[in-house]
Structure formats: C-alpha cells, structure tokens
Amino acid sequence: MKDEDLPAYSAELGIPGLFDVHVHFMHPRVMAKVWAYFDGDGALPAGLWPVHYRGTDDERVEHLRSMGVRRFTSLSYAHKPGMAGFLNDWTRSFADRTPDTLWSATFFPEPEAATYVAELVDAGVRVFKTHLQVGDFDADDPLLEPVWGTLAESGTPIVIHAGSGPAPGRFTGPDGVARVLARHPELRLVIAHMGMPEIAEFMDLTDGYPHVMLDTTMAFVDFWDEPPDPAVVKRLPGLQDRVLFGTDFPNIPYDYAHQVEALQRLDLGEAWMRDVLWNNAVHLFGPPEEGVS
Template identity: 55%
Template structure:
C-alpha cells in the first residue's frame, strides 16, 4: 500500500469513490470518524504514526498528509456531505482548548458536524457542558490514548449528561491496534450498565474484540458501531473480522455508521469503501451505513 499522492492519483480516486456511490445510488456520503485538529497537534499525531509509537505498534504511513484546506477539498471531492473533527486529549487540561478550536472550526466549516471531547479530570463536566452550549453535536472519547477508565467516577456525571441529551459519543474502546489498561468490552459493559441510554458509537467495530462489541450492541438498543479501518487489508492482516459474525453485523444494519479515520490512514479513501463493499453485505446495508443512518442520527 502506498500513500496517496499527486493530482492524477486524486482524480483516479475520486472516480473510484464516485463509482462506489453510483452503484448504491447515493449522491453523497456521511463520514462520522474523520480528524481535523490544530496544525501543531496534527503534526504531533503524524510524527507519532511516523515513529510507529507504542500505541501504534507498526509502520503507518499517512495517506493524506496535506494542509487543511486541501484535506477539506479532498473529502468534498469524494462526495462527503458531512464529516467530523474528532479530537482527543492525552492528558488533563487539554480538552477545553481543543473544544474551543473545534467550535471555531465548525463555525467556519458548515459541513463539519461540531465535535468535542473530554478527559477524566475534575473539569470534565464543566468542559462538556461548555462544549454542548457551544453547539457540539457529538463527542470523541479515546480510552486507549487517554489511558483512563471510562468508569472513572470523575466521568459519571459526564456520561449522565451525554445520555440525557442524547449526544452520540464516538468511543475508541477496543484493544486495537495496541491494548490499553482500560480497553476492551469489560469497562464499556460496566459503563452501559450504569447509563443504558447512552448513545455510544464503538469505533473500529470494536477491533479486535468484534464479537464482544457486537454483543453489546445487540443487548443495548442505543449502542452503535462505526466501520473505521475495518475490513481493509491493512487491518485484516492484524485483526481479521470473523466471517461467522457477518450475519450479526448485517442484522445491525441500522446501527452501523461509516467511519474512515481520514486523513490518518495508510491507504486510500476509496480502498476503505471498497473493503466494505467486499464484505458482500449488499447494497441495502451499504446505503444505510454510508449515508442513511448518520443522516437520520444527525437530522441531516
């Protein structure tokens, strides 16, 4: 796999994505797992991937190492009508200023779903309340990078507020690519036992604990999953999705959402979509996942 480069490559990729959309009779896509960040934060994230840091564990070339405006042009060129600016702090004291940046970004980028984040710290409830008052429509919780227990008492009121307001939370809680102290289905099952109304979106289909997180979605009607990186050759090499679980994923059609991790992926956007198509789950499932479910969730 090579990083995407150059005008001709982008033109060819736009054509591949257009063909994918055309086969589904979709004018557009909705991608709920994309990343836009302050330049200096994104540079540090890219440097971490370049170095195959401990939470990455393998070579990970960034396919879309472009400046912000160019990345926006690329997404829009793929026909993505709505996307996110998912941010995540790795230490206390970061969440509020990240959220302020995200509020400004969404104000100047109308097709971005206003995103926010939080950390397990005493200021968490105030930070989340402030972000909601600014118009945040979804949150990102990165259990692996944050290194905190989602069941930390400092977050109990946060989860309660997000459940009460019906605000979706895209949560990296699976143990891929490298397990953390609080990743895996156990802490999330305990969280849902306390907050069963929480609109939790399990990122990466819960990779690699796919079946356990499918089980949580089957038991909790408000739990959803996103497809970020799932089924791509890059992910299948390390954490293959069990073929026997595909019928369960098919049955959850209305609670699976398209995610890609753009721009921080080591392959093309078209490849991510084609990998979903290769599951054989069919056009009805793909239309729901790639557009209709998120359009309904966010009233687009």
C-alpha cells in the same frame, strides 16, 4: 476502487454521498504530533503506518468534498488533564468555518469535565470523541460519571475508542464500557473501529443497548493482512441499522476508497451499503443543512 470513483459509486447506490463519522481535524501542532507517532516517533516502527493524506486543513477538506463526502466529523481527543479546552476551542473554530463538518469536541476525566461538557451540549455541540487507549483512563472513571449522565440525557453521540487495537491499553476492552452502559443505558455510543479486535464482544453490547452503534473505521481492510472473521460478518446483516461509516481520514495508510471497497467486498447488498454509508448517520445526526454541498 479509487478515490475519484466514489461520487459515481454513491450515485449508483442512490445516495447523496458519504457521511463519515470518524474523521480527524486537529490543531496543527497536535496533528503534527499524531503524524510523528505514525512516522515512528513512538511505539510504531518507522514505515509501518505511512499517513496517506497530509497537506493543509483546506486541502484535506477539499479532498473529502471531491470524493462526495457530504458530512464528516472533526474528531480530536485529549490525552491529559487541562488539554480538552484547548482542543475544543480549535474544533469549534474549525466547525464555524467548515459548514459540512459536525461540530466535534472531546473530554478527559478531570473535575472540570462535568462543567465544560454541559456547556458544550447547551451550546449545540454535535458529537464527542474520547480515546481510552491514548488517554489511559477507564470509561468507568468516577470523574466521568456526571459527563455520562449529561450525555445520556441530551442524546449527544460519543465516538469512543475502547477496543484494544492497534495495541492494548490498561483500560481498553468492553468491560468498562459495559459498566457505564449498565448505569446509563440511553447513551448513544459509537464504538470506533467496531471495537477491534474485540468486535464480537462489542457487538454483544448492541443486543442489550439499542443506542449503541459501531463505526467501520479500518475494519475489514487489507492493511491487517487477514480475512474478515466469518462469525462477525454473519452478524452484520442483523446490525444494518447500527453500523456507521468511518475511515480515520487523514491518518490512514491506504487510499480512502479502500474502506468503501472493503465493505463492498463483504457482499451484504446495496441496501446495507446505503444504510451504512449514508442513512444511519443521517438518522443519528440529521441531514446536511440546506446550502451545504
């Protein structure tokens, strides 16, 4: 499957297009640093992770549209104190000029977080992103307690990178997330990358918390050079309404369409694909607004 095949595939399934809940648009200086990390200016060896989609913001938006991606996030994430405001100002501006994106924001465990998260929620932000590995903080950090309370009360979804892939951090894994959910069971957490490599453990959280979902970002793709875990695949039909399509665009080392192909190869049926690629995200965030292509 190639990128240009995706609109026809969506039509074949009978859905309007794709709804991608894990897309990154960041301030250009920040995105350049992310790409430098993947290029080898960091822990990754040079050439291991060639970012497949570069170019300008406008070029990348147009590529998403050409593939029939009708709605997408613009996730950014803070990795140190005092950074979230700068990132959030940029993503708000991006959302203002890009009607098919969901207004996205981030937060970091800092004293100001309780205030700016509440203000963003009141202003209508649609989704938050936080990254325990890059930020090197615990989901259970006391400075985040009022943030989780606000987000549980508002029902605002949070895409959270808590799994230990591609490399474990001091606070990755399901334990900190489980402690937060025990206090705030209404949180609408979207577990990025299905929690890889602890997919089964994060799936367990969906058993006790009805608002916990998993996104497919980089799950089951050939890049990992290993077949899907049969025990994980066996549980996916029972999670048909709890899995959201995500890709990590543009920071992926393969064609965008390969993520769809990897899900299709699981052979879980067209109804499962319709829900994952479109229906579940529409249920969570609502349909595209009238006039949005």
